Amino acid sequence: MVYGIRSFIRANMGILAGLLVLCVIIAVLNPNFLTTNNLLNVLRQTSTNLYLALAMTMVIILGGIDLSVGSVMAVSGVVTAMLVALFDVPLFIAVAAGLLVGILFGALNGYVAATTVIPPFIITLATMNIGRGAAYVLTDGQPVRVMSDAFNFIGSGYIGGILPTPVLYSIIFVILCYLIMNKTKTGRYIYAVGGNPEAARFSGINIKRVKFFAYTFSGFMAGFAGIVLASRMFSGQPTAGVAAELDAIAAVVLGGTSMTGGYGRIGGTVIGALIIGVLSNGLNLIGVSSFWQYIVKGIVILIAVYADVIKRKTA
Amino acid sequence: MDGNDETTGRVTPITLPSFIEVERMSQKLLRMSGIEKRFAGVHALKGVDFELESGEVHALLGENGAGKSTLMKILAGIYPVDEGEIFIEGNKVSINSVKDAQALGISIIHQEISLVPHLSVAENIFLGKEPVTKTGWIDWKKMIEETRKTLQQFGLELSPEVPVKKLTVAQQQMIEIIKAVSFRAKMIVMDEPTSSLTEKEVEFLFRTIGHLKEQGVGIVYISHRMNELFAITDRITVLRDGALIGTVRTKDTTADQLISMMVGRELTQYYIKDTAPENGGEIVLSVHNLSKKGVLNDASFELKKGEILGFAGLVGAGRSELMKCIFGLDAFDEGEIRIDGKPLIIRNPNDAIKHGIAYVTENRKEEGLFLIRSVQYNITIKVLDKFIKWLRVNARYEDQKTRQFINELSIKTPNPDQEVRNLSGGNQQKVLISRWLATNPRILILDEPTRGVDVGAKAEIYAIMNRLVKEGVSIIMISSELPEVINMSDRIAVMYKGGIRTILNRDEFSQETIMHYATGG
Numbered sequence: 088m089v090y091g092i093r094s095f096i097r098a099n100m101g102i103l104a105g106l107l108v109l110c111v112i113i114a115v116l117n118p119n120f121l122t123t124n125n126l127l128n129v130l131r132q133t134s135t136n137l138y139l140a141l142a143m144t145m146v147i148i149l150g151g152i153d154l155s156v157g158s159v160m161a162v163s164g165v166v167t168a169m170l171v172a173l174f175d176v177p178l179f180i181a182v183a184a185g186l187l188v189g190i191l192f193g194a195l196n197g198y199v200a201a202t203t204v205i206p207p208f209i210i211t212l213a214t215m216n217i218g219r220g221a222a223y224v225l226t227d228g229q230p231v232r233v234m235s236d237a238f239n240f241i242g243s244g245y246i247g248g249i250l251p252t253p254v255l256y257s258i259i260f261v262i263l264c265y266l267i268m269n270k271t272k273t274g275r276y277i278y279a280v281g282g283n284p285e286a287a288r289f290s291g292i293n294i295k296r297v298k299f300f301a302y303t304f305s306g307f308m309a310g311f312a313g314i315v316l317a318s319r320m321f322s323g324q325p326t327a328g329v330a331a332e333l334d335a336i337a338a339v340v341l342g343g344t345s346m347t348g349g350y351g352r353i354g355g356t357v358i359g360a361l362i363i364g365v366l367s368n369g370l371n372l373i374g375v376s377s378f379w380q381y382i383v384k385g386i387v388i389l390i391a392v393y394a395d396v397i398k399r400k401t402a
Numbered sequence: 403m404d405g406n407d408e409t410t411g412r413v414t415p416i417t418l419p420s421f422i423e424v425e426r427m428s429q430k431l432l433r434m435s436g437i438e439k440r441f442a443g444v445h446a447l448k449g450v451d452f453e454l455e456s457g458e459v460h461a462l463l464g465e466n467g468a469g470k471s472t473l474m475k476i477l478a479g480i481y482p483v484d485e486g487e488i489f490i491e492g493n494k495v496s497i498n499s500v501k502d503a504q505a506l507g508i509s510i511i512h513q514e515i516s517l518v519p520h521l522s523v524a525e526n527i528f529l530g531k532e533p534v535t536k537t538g539w540i541d542w543k544k545m546i547e548e549t550r551k552t553l554q555q556f557g558l559e560l561s562p563e564v565p566v567k568k569l570t571v572a573q574q575q576m577i578e579i580i581k582a583v584s585f586r587a588k589m590i591v592m593d594e595p596t597s598s599l600t601e602k603e604v605e606f607l608f609r610t611i612g613h614l615k616e617q618g619v620g621i622v623y624i625s626h627r628m629n630e631l632f633a634i635t636d637r638i639t640v641l642r643d644g645a646l647i648g649t650v651r652t653k654d655t656t657a658d659q660l661i662s663m664m665v666g667r668e669l670t671q672y673y674i675k676d677t678a679p680e681n682g683g684e685i686v687l688s689v690h691n692l693s694k695k696g697v698l699n700d701a702s703f704e705l706k707k708g709e710i711l712g713f714a715g716l717v718g719a720g721r722s723e724l725m726k727c728i729f730g731l732d733a734f735d736e737g738e739i740r741i742d743g744k745p746l747i748i749r750n751p752n753d754a755i756k757h758g759i760a761y762v763t764e765n766r767k768e769e770g771l772f773l774i775r776s777v778q779y780n781i782t783i784k785v786l787d788k789f790i791k792w793l794r795v796n797a798r799y800e801d802q803k804t805r806q807f808i809n810e811l812s813i814k815t816p817n818p819d820q821e822v823r824n825l826s827g828g829n830q831q832k833v834l835i836s837r838w839l840a841t842n843p844r845i846l847i848l849d850e851p852t853r854g855v856d857v858g859a860k861a862e863i864y865a866i867m868n869r870l871v872k873e874g875v876s877i878i879m880i881s882s883e884l885p886e887v888i889n890m891s892d893r894i895a896v897m898y899k900g901g902i903r904t905i906l907n908r909d910e911f912s913q914e915t916i917m918h919y920a921t922g923g
Contacts, residue, residue, distance in 0.1 A: 270790070270793045270794070270795050271790065271792070271793060272787070275779065275783060275786060278772070278779075279772055279783060282774055282775060283768075283769075283771070283772050283773065285769045286768070286769055286770050286771060288769075289731065289751070289763050289769045289770065290751070290784055290837070291750065291755050291784070292783075293750075293752070
């Protein structure tokens with residue numbers, strides 16, 4: 088285990104240092120940053136992006152991309168919210184239905200990606216539009232308010248009065264994804280297919296099944312993120328998760344995963360998502376306007392990825 | 403090959419008297435002297451001298467890792483030199499970039515073809531130096547006209563406008579050479595140019611080389627194929643472990659001498675085929691009338707237990723295609739495959755693997771290895787079932803399996819976690835073979851098993867094959883190197899245009915017979 092932590096630090100040295108420097112700068116400019124409350128806040132704000140980014144890591148290592156996750160978040164959130172608020176369906180079933188919607192979208196992406204030669208960028212661009220449209224059609228473009236304490240607990244509750252529920256999910260999903268990528272056959276096959284699809288085929292690896300799994304998992308995670316987000320906003324919003332896929336991709340790339348597939352780490356993505364989370368939280372604390380935040384975020388991504396490329400070249 | 407290489411290097415003083423004569427000759431096209439290069443602790447080149455006359459074909463020989471590529475990459479401006487001097491036509495030069503090298507008339511043709519597949523022949527040849535009209539637009543007319551002329555000069559019947567991806571590998575290689583020449587190259591480095599060519603195409607390449615010699619171009623020729631070296635080179639320089647072992651005139655040397663210079667020990671028995679299957683051995687695999695439109699034509703053969711069945715034929719004769727059908731990578735239209743006499747349906751590689759078939763592809767980088775992953779990952783990827791159960795990984799079993807193969811096949815790697823791309827060609831090939839041996843195959847299909855592999859590793863691969871057949875494994879070996887097929891096979895199937903033209907027994911083997919059938923006779 089000690090070895091695991093050490094190798095984690097060594098593999099992610101660059102961005103870990105970046106994250107620390109970022110934290111120090113923000114803490115100096117506003118000491119409130121380092122309070123327990125705020126740090127938990129950062130983790131909570133990071134969580135939905137982290138769910139998406141974890142699954143996105145798998146899809147990108149596989150050599151694909153999933154642009155539909157932001158829209159799937161909206162549909163899943165809307166479906167669950169509507170079932171709870173308008174149809175009085177038991178919460179458990181409503182959540183299951185929301186997740187199912189996510190899984191179906193993911194399965195559709197996976198099926199088309201596995202069985203056709205359409206590039207995944209195009210496939211998920213299409214389902215991104217379909218998903219967003221579906222969310223608008225279902226709600227007629229209006230938010231669906233939910234007045235259920237149980238529903239609200241999903242995304243806004245605390246465990247033991249301190250640990251926000253979304254952070255708990257984050258911990259569970261990070262462990263789950265780490266295990267999938269490092270301890271299962273599927274994980275190794277994902278690296279194989281992304282690293283050299285021809286070699287995977289010649290080795291008798293079932294490429295279709297691997298692709299189908301990764302996209303379906305991504306759909307599931309997007310559905311889950313959508314439900315958590317809806318719960319935090321006390322409503323299903325058809326505009327939820329706009330451009331969320333881009334933050335997820337940014338986290339993955341910051342984490343050192345190769346956009347051409349075959350290489351990447353779950354641990355890196357966690358740090359990548361934290362950098363994005365710390366950045367927006369910190370900029371808010373310092374009082375930088377949200378318009379400027381976009382610009383800062385863009386510059387940070389460029390610098391971080393460039394530094395990573397340089398590091399890798401000289402290593 | 404451990405022990406003190408420096409001493410063995412000194413024991414083999416092959417600098418012949420004739421070498422001194424050459425030294426006296428007028429101006430050298432290229433002289434590299436005392437070249438030193440270190441990479442993070444590795445002493446890659448230890449004071450190497452190398453020279454090239456104009457109109458000379460000078461071979462650079464050595465096992466993989468001997469320093470040939472490093473030396474040539476320094477010449478090409480890819481690596482900076484640590485110490486030593488480079489003279490071109492008597493003038494001291496410093497080569498700091500690929501551009502510098504090109505400007506000095508140095509051109510390198512890599513093993514991997516570096517053409518742009520979607521662009522036409524003309525566009526590829528003129529890439530980066532397109533002729534322009536007065537108004538600044540690309541002068542297509544001139545480009546196509548000049549390309550047409552050059553193609554004719556080299557005896558290639560090709561349209562300048564055809565996309566390069568539609569050409570055969572051999573044709574693409576010729577385009578590379580033309581491209582090099584059109585840079586007004588004074589010297590061309592050819593790195594294993596024949597590794598994917600058929601005999602006929604090789605002949606054609608040799609004619610081209612003759613043509614270049616006449617024009618005074620100097621050629622550095624890197625190859626492991628002895629017969630080629632003796633066919634076209636004037637001198638041969640041997641490197642071992644980064645040190646210069648010697649430069650000899652080709653006409654004054656022998657293959658045995660070269661090999662012992664290369665490996666630092668006598669390799670008297672290069673091909674070691676010391677087994678023969680029992681007569682009337684049982685038939686493990688039989689293929690009946692396999693056909694696939696435009697590719698395979700009524701191919702039938704039988705494979706006996708413990709034999710090596712060689713497959714000879716020209717490139718495009720359908721040898722790999724036939725094996726891909728047997729292995730379930732490609733579908734076929736008609737025919738039947740039987741194992742132990744039982745007909746079976748193979749829909750995908752996993753079906754074939756279940757029946758004990760393994761296929762080691764000819765393109766280890768493209769279709770075989772996961773280059774950015776570890777030796778261990780590559781060896782175990784097909785047998786994960788044996789040590790991964792859900793989330794439980796039996797790491798000890800995995801380590802043990804990996805080490806077993808690293809030892810048995812003497813794979814030279816610092817550790818099992820080394821990325822495969824950092825290994826030499828021969829060791830990469832052994833990793834790929836290990837992956838398939840891990841599945842305990844009864845039938846092992848080896849497609850060009852020694853392509854791009856140095857002599858030492860070649861001999862080791864032959865030894866592995868011998869060991870396997872002794873253990874009762876049956877081997878199908880596709881090879882375009884005739885000496886290899888002839889020396890290693892028990893029988894040879896010769897393919898021609900998708901069909902099996904004949905199957906020869908050992909007493910009928912000869913290069914002439916095989917070529918006769920391979921060309922449709």
